[in-house]
Amino acid sequence: MLRSLSIRDVVLIERLDLTFQPGLCVLTGETGAGKSILLDALGLALGERAEAGLVRHGAAQATVAAAFDVDGGHPAEALLAEQGIEDGGGQLILRRIVGADGRSRAFVNDQPVSVSLLRQIGDACVEIHGQFDNQRLMHTATHRALLDAYGGLAAEGATAAGAHRAWRAAVEAFERAEADLAQARREEEFLRHAVDEMEALAPQPGEEAALAERRAVMMHAEKLIEAMNQATADLSAGAGVEAALRGAARALERVADKAEGRLDAALAALDRAAVEAAEAVVLLHRASADMDLDPRNLEKVEERLFALRTLSRKHGVDVDRLPAVLDGLKAKLGDIEDGGGRVRRLEAEATAARAAYVAAAGALREKRLAAAARLDKAMAGELGPLKFGSARFGTRIDALEEGAWGEHGSDAVAFEVATNPGTPPGPLNKISSGGEMSRFMLALKAVLAQADPVPTIVFDEVDANVGGAVADAVGERLARLAVRFQVLVVTHSPQVAARGAHHWRVSKKIDGAATVTRVEALSAGERKEEIARMLAGARVTDEARAAADSLLAGGGAA
Structure with a gap:
């Protein structure tokens, strides 16, 4: 999980050190206060694209460091081992430095790395929805593995992978023998x-x-x-x-x-x-x-x-x-x-190995179809309360051409959605608005919680353009997701904010001739006042404070 975030000279932030905890962490503040700057800074540490405009005016460079607690078996550890990067003893520090000329350097545990490796490790640590274009769940390349994990198909997948390796080995042996025989005859x-x-x-x-x-x-x-x-x-x-x-x-x-x-x-x-x-x-x-x-x-x-x-x-x-x-x-x-007798025997073995693979891939396909039906049903139950009652989620499983068969089977898997009645389903990125996309991804993450290993999830404006019961449903799902994952959410919804286990307020202040963004961890009293402001607007009333008390007491439901 994300343990801390240190930011130096990023846009309006001169110096900021944040410490995070497990559970649901909410960040609130007025529009334009600088919440997006925090996500931009976190994105830098995770390997996102660097721009000179992110460096604070007058500063030579911007620096962001994100520290994570990683337990044994975390996917990032395998990446570190592959690259010969020293293990941090349960801690992983990702650091990015961006110069005023736009050039950047990347470090993992204080060892220089490529930005692409930083991004790989960052993707294994944090998943961000609503702010960046490269949301992992939108890529069909991840859908097959997620469906298999959701369906608990590890054993069937291993059988298919072993059958594929045996088939390819048998084909290679046959082809070598066939080529050797042709050469021998010549x-x-x-x-x-x-x-x-x-x-x-x-x-x-x-x-x-x-x-x-x-x-x-x-x-x-x-x-x-x-x-x-x-x-x-x-x-x-x-x-x-x-x-x-x-x-x-x-x-x-x-x-x-x-x-x-x-x-x-x-x-x-x-x-x-x-x-x-x-x-x-x-x-x-x-x-x-x-x-x-x-x-x-x-x-x-x-x-x-x-x-x-x-x-x-x-x-x-x-x-x-x-x-x-x-x-x-x-x-x-x-x-x-022998007249090619050995070649014929090897050909027969390759044919038998192909048949074994086809059977294993077919059994895996049947399991995938059943898992897809369960996933689609679970998604239907999540979409309704999130104001997606007319949307239809579907898991598409297509048979691949033989040339594309592999250790993962003979299927292509893609998650699709139809947002309006009568329209055919299409890729997830058909959902146009960022807020809708965040809510849709929230539903998908809630269903795939057991299958997806990324330990920290960030939602930006997941409650955009919704309120009342829908906002409460968003907050309830975020809180439920936070039982298993660390969840950070940037929100304008008091219903969502009231669900948080930890609360920070982002504000913009004029400090002399400069405008700076500040982030404060709120006490219980300050938290009530902030939620009352979110309810009432510029002028906080006693009624708004009473409503804030009600939201906090009810875990977000008023």
């Missing part, structure tokens, strides 16, 4: 040659490394044998290293019993050294015997190694991947020889 001769060539070579995983290692050894075989022979000769010179080590050990063993254990470690080391020396000689003889000095064998190793590498370059893969390439080539030939 390249059949090459495929057969490539398979024959690769099968003749029969590459094995890990073979390149083994051949390269063997080639390296064979290329240096003479030097290796020379070194091994020299090492063997050195180890065997005279009686040999092993014999010398054994002789040393025997000399120590003769006196070991007199050394009190001091020679035990040396004897053990000599024994190990003698064993290792003997083993080294054996291993050198074995390695020397294993050496291949035949140049023909080296030639064969090199020929195979180079053949494998040539083949890998030809197919554009590492040598170790050649067996997998061979398997793929064989699979393509298998498809050709």
